[in-house]
Amino acid sequence: MPIVTIQQFPRDLAQKRELARRxxxxxxxxxxxxxxxxxxxxxxxxxxxxxxxxxxGCDNAST
Amino acid sequence: MPIVTIQQFPRDLAQKRELARRxxxxxxxxxxxxxxxxxxxxxxxxxxxxxxxxxxGCDNAST
Amino acid sequence: MPIVTIQQFPRDLAQKRELARRxxxxxxxxxxxxxxxxxxxxxxxxxxxxxxxxxxGCDNAST
Amino acid sequence: MPIVTIQQFPRDLAQKRELARRxxxxxxxxxxxxxxxxxxxxxxxxxxxxxxxxxxGCDNAST
Amino acid sequence: MPIVTIQQFPRDLAQKRELARRxxxxxxxxxxxxxxxxxxxxxxxxxxxxxxxxxxGCDNAST
Amino acid sequence: MPIVTIQQFPRDLAQKRELARRxxxxxxxxxxxxxxxxxxxxxxxxxxxxxxxxxxGCDNAST
Structure with a gap:
């Protein structure tokens, strides 16, 4: 550990790579x-x- | 928060919509x-x- | 299943009892x-x- | 309960079946x-x- | 990984030690x-x- | 969302405050x-x- 679990909308690999690095x-x-x-x-x-x-989320235009 | 995480079998959108509302x-x-x-x-x-x-679950006819 | 996991602030037992029931x-x-x-x-x-x-949360008067 | 949640790489069904049994x-x-x-x-x-x-993981040949 | 998270009633250390080993x-x-x-x-x-x-659980004598 | 859940050893508030900020x-x-x-x-x-x-962890001097 530590173990970090992120619940999120789908993102492209480049963004996840940068986020995990930071x-x-x-x-x-x-x-x-x-x-x-x-x-x-x-x-x-x-x-x-x-x-x-x-x-x-799929029903909410402002999400 | 609160954050509610539900582990479940797949359900159709109409059921999830009603459950989240309630x-x-x-x-x-x-x-x-x-x-x-x-x-x-x-x-x-x-x-x-x-x-x-x-x-x-896939091996159990009674599930 | 389903398994429902709730991340929340501490609440008294009577509230959790009613919430679990509903x-x-x-x-x-x-x-x-x-x-x-x-x-x-x-x-x-x-x-x-x-x-x-x-x-x-402990630093935020408005939480 | 107990409820056991396993975060892992994808595995074939035969391996998951044996692991769940054990x-x-x-x-x-x-x-x-x-x-x-x-x-x-x-x-x-x-x-x-x-x-x-x-x-x-996808960037690391040694994983 | 793999990361195994167990939601359970409190158990003594000796039981958790043996379970983690197995x-x-x-x-x-x-x-x-x-x-x-x-x-x-x-x-x-x-x-x-x-x-x-x-x-x-605290309200259920049979749990 | 996103919701970030961190499984970790206990840390003092100042460290968690700085980590959450970053x-x-x-x-x-x-x-x-x-x-x-x-x-x-x-x-x-x-x-x-x-x-x-x-x-x-409590049995392992090197942890």
Whole structure:
């Protein structure tokens, strides 16, 4: 550990690559850990699998 | 928050829409929250990704 | 399944009892399941274990 | 409960079937539970959804 | 990975130690992994944080 | 969303505050999101609730 699990909308690989790099860097610098101890998991969920305010993402034009 | 994560078999959108509406309504009424603070995530898993009693769902006719 | 995991601020038992009852009822009615198949887990996290907008809950008077 | 959630690379069904059988057996013997109380969920994530040491799995030949 | 997260009632350390040993052994033998790649997390929840069939564990004499 | 859940050893508030700030900043810059959409949860687990390589953290002097 630490294990980081991210629930998010689908993103392209380049964005996830950059995000994982920066999150890992934050752990290394703030917690003084070796990079290899940090794992990041992306759980990608689209608008048919997520609701906010009781409204599915796919039904909400403003999401 | 609150963040609600549901591990379930795949369901059609109409069912998830109704369930998210009712779960959100329950939080609003019981916890006295604004609807927008409630998010619901559906993690859908089929019978090849779930086991009960040591038997995979896809192997169990009674599941 | 379904398994429902709720990440929330600590609440008293009476509120969690009522919420679990209503969420379970929603699954039974919308998905046509037996009540016993529904399990609800409450993961309670206080303001020192949660951040929104980059600000810890314990630091934010408006949370 | 217990509910076991496994974050892993994709595996074939025969391997998951054997793993679920052995994990369930361990709970039954160590915790003295009925097999039916144990549920196992497999969350399968490929190298475009997972990073270690700040490097995506799909970018790391040694993963 | 793999990362194993277990939602369970509180158990004593000796039981968790034995369970973690056996689960890890199962991964090593079935998936042909090094033991060090397997991490197990115990999320212990008591009867005031868990419901089945819409009834909190602490309210159910048969749980 | 995004919702970020971190499984980690207990850390002091100052470290979690700084980490949440930096993780949120990474999402804002890489995904072009509003900070308020990012929530971070810290699930803190000690050496009696975590194992690596089949050995509980509390049993391993090198952890």
């Amino acid at each position: 999150i890992t860097e934050a752990f290394v610098e703030v917690y003084d850990l070796k990079p290899e101890s940090v794992q990041v998991f992306f759980n990608e969920i689209d608008g048919e699998g997520w609701a906010k305010g009781g409204v599915m | 779960i959100t309504e329950a939080f609003v009424e019981v916890y006295d929250l604004k609807p927008e603070s409630v998010q619901v995530f559906f993690n859908e898993i089929d019978g090849e990704g779930w086991a009960k009693g040591g038997v995979m | 969420i379970t009822e929603a699954f039974v009615e919308v998905y046509d399941l037996k009540p016993e198949s529904v399990q609800v887990f409450f993961n309670e996290i206080d303001g020192e274990g949660w951040a929104k907008g980059g600000v810890m | 994990i369930t057996e361990a709970f039954v013997e160590v915790y003295d539970l009925k097999p039916e109380s144990v549920q196992v969920f497999f969350n399968e994530i490929d190298g475009e959804g997972w990073a270690k040491g700040g490097v995506m | 689960i890890t052994e199962a991964f090593v033998e079935v998936y042909d992994l090094k033991p060090e790649s397997v991490q197990v997390f115990f999320n212990e929840i008591d009867g005031e944080g868990w419901a089945k069939g819409g009834v909190m | 993780i949120t900043e990474a999402f804002v810059e890489v995904y072009d999101l509003k900070p308020e959409s990012v929530q971070v949860f810290f699930n803190e687990i000690d050496g009696e609730g975590w194992a690596k390589g089949g050995v509980m």
